[in-house]
Each structure stands twice: as structure tokens, then as C-alpha cells.
Amino acid sequence: MTKSIKVRCPQCKKEFEYYSSQFRPFCGEQCRLIDLGQWLNGSYAVPATKITEEEQEELSKVLENPNEEN
Numbered sequence: 001m002t003k004s005i006k007v008r009c010p011q012c013k014k015e016f017e018y019y020s021s022q023f024r025p026f027c028g029e030q031c032r033l034i035d036l037g038q039w040l041n042g043s044y045a046v047p048a049t050k051i052t053e054e055e056q057e058e059l060s061k062v063l064e065n066p067n068e069e070n
Helices: 027-042 053-064
Strands: 005-007 015-017
Touching: none
Parallel strands: none
Antiparallel strands: 005 015
């Protein structure tokens, strides 16, 4: 039995057969590359929470000496 499901591409909204696309969740390479470009130019962003001053100091130490164990 072959899996079969029709979905819409998140980029162009075209309906396509999900399991037959090697670019899923996109319908094709062009939509995949458009999405990648949006991530790379900063159009998409993952929200971050503010960190405390203590956490900032600890992060700075780790970044200054990445091979040292804390």
C-alpha cells in the first residue's frame, strides 16, 4: 500500500502529493529555496526571551573560552 496525501505548499499554496515530493514540505525546489532565502535574510525569526545579567555573564564566559569546562 502506497501512502498518499494531498497538501498545500506553504510557499505557493499549490496542492501537491506530499510523499512524492523530494522537497517536502514544499512542492518543489524553487519554493524550498525561496523559503531558505527568507530565513537567511532575516524575514523569519525565532522569538527569544530576555536573559538575566547572570546568564549573560555566564554566556560571555563560555563564548570567550569555548574549550574550557565550566
